[in-house]
Amino acid sequence: MTQILEAPTADDLLEVVAATWSSFLGDESGELLRPDNSVESPAERASGCVTIRGGWNGAVLLELSPRLARVAASGLFGTPEDELVPEEIGDAVGELVNIVGGNVKGMLPGPSELSLPSVTVGTGFSVHVPHATAHLRVGFSWCGEPLVVRVLQS
Amino acid sequence: MRALVIDDSRAMRRILCRILEGLGYEVAEAGDGQQALDHLRSAGAAGTMPMLALVDWNMPVMDGYTFIQTVRATPEWRGLTLMMVTTESEHGQVVRALAAGAHEYVIKPFTPDAIVDKLQLLGLPIEAALTGSPS
Numbered sequence: 001m002t003q004i005l006e007a008p009t010a011d012d013l014l015e016v017v018a019a020t021w022s023s024f025l026g027d028e029s030g031e032l033l034r035p036d037n038s039v040e041s042p043a044e045r046a047s048g049c050v051t052i053r054g055g056w057n058g059a060v061l062l063e064l065s066p067r068l069a070r071v072a073a074s075g076l077f078g079t080p081e082d083e084l085v086p087e088e089i090g091d092a093v094g095e096l097v098n099i100v101g102g103n104v105k106g107m108l109p110g111p112s113e114l115s116l117p118s119v120t121v122g123t124g125f126s127v128h129v130p131h132a133t134a135h136l137r138v139g140f141s142w143c144g145e146p147l148v149v150r151v152l153q154s
Numbered sequence: 155m156r157a158l159v160i161d162d163s164r165a166m167r168r169i170l171c172r173i174l175e176g177l178g179y180e181v182a183e184a185g186d187g188q189q190a191l192d193h194l195r196s197a198g199a200a201g202t203m204p205m206l207a208l209v210d211w212n213m214p215v216m217d218g219y220t221f222i223q224t225v226r227a228t229p230e231w232r233g234l235t236l237m238m239v240t241t242e243s244e245h246g247q248v249v250r251a252l253a254a255g256a257h258e259y260v261i262k263p264f265t266p267d268a269i270v271d272k273l274q275l276l277g278l279p280i281e282a283a284l285t286g287s288p289s
């Protein structure tokens with residue numbers, strides 16, 4: 001049975017992200033997703049965001065380097081990286097943050113609603129969720145590329 | 155054997171299609187509940203109704219829960235097996251979906267074996283063994 005928490009912990013995020021990666025992306029590259037809190041959010045990145053509203057209020061953000069976003073999209077779609085179109089990369093990042101955010105929501109007081117994901121790709125931008133402040137940040141590296149997961153709480 | 159995959163994520167539809175095609179299914183796709191209803195109406199008229207639908211919950215236009223309620227309220231579609239495939243993991247949501255008429259429930263992330271296990275529990279046909287990861 002899922003344990004209901006007041007807010008997710010770093011271990012919760014590690015577990016959710018690791019499960020997501022191993023289920024959909026784990027075997028093809030042979031690379032393991034490695035926790036690494038020294039990684040920085042890449043300046044040029046794909047950023048996916050879902051918000052949670054209800055019994056708990058906040059947001060979950062997933063930030064990937066462009067290279068990692070392509071590798072992940074290639075794995076999800078089963079399409080070679082050089083054949084991907086931008087919409088597929090955005091879709092893949094959106095689905096990944098949807099899965100991570102949805103699982104985070106499942107650990108929290110409810111009932112709550114999960115938003116549809118939004119994805120931003122570019123350089124030098126920041127994502128602001130009104131009335132929310134940083135709660136948790138966990139970094140990973142995969143195939144030598146950074147992945148940062150952030151949880152904001154309202 | 156025909157199936158319908160309903161999810162607003164093309165990546166997720168691709169993953170589920172690969173799994174079902176590997177099991178011998180001919181798979182159609184829909185990006186939301188309304189598209190799925192349109193497909194069922196067309197398929198019904200053409201005599202190509204799917205036997206199985208995998209349904210995401212959170213989608214634009216029409217969500218999966220409303221889709222399931224609509225299917226269950228439509229007599230000619232009551233033979234359709236409905237499996238929810240979603241990130242909604244709270245016990246209350248699972249109960250809601252099953253009470254609305256979903257036959258089974260899979261929480262993302264999942265492995266291909268989880269889908270196969272549910273199909274077997276439902277007594278649905280599986281023509282080929284599934285090996286490897288979904289990608």
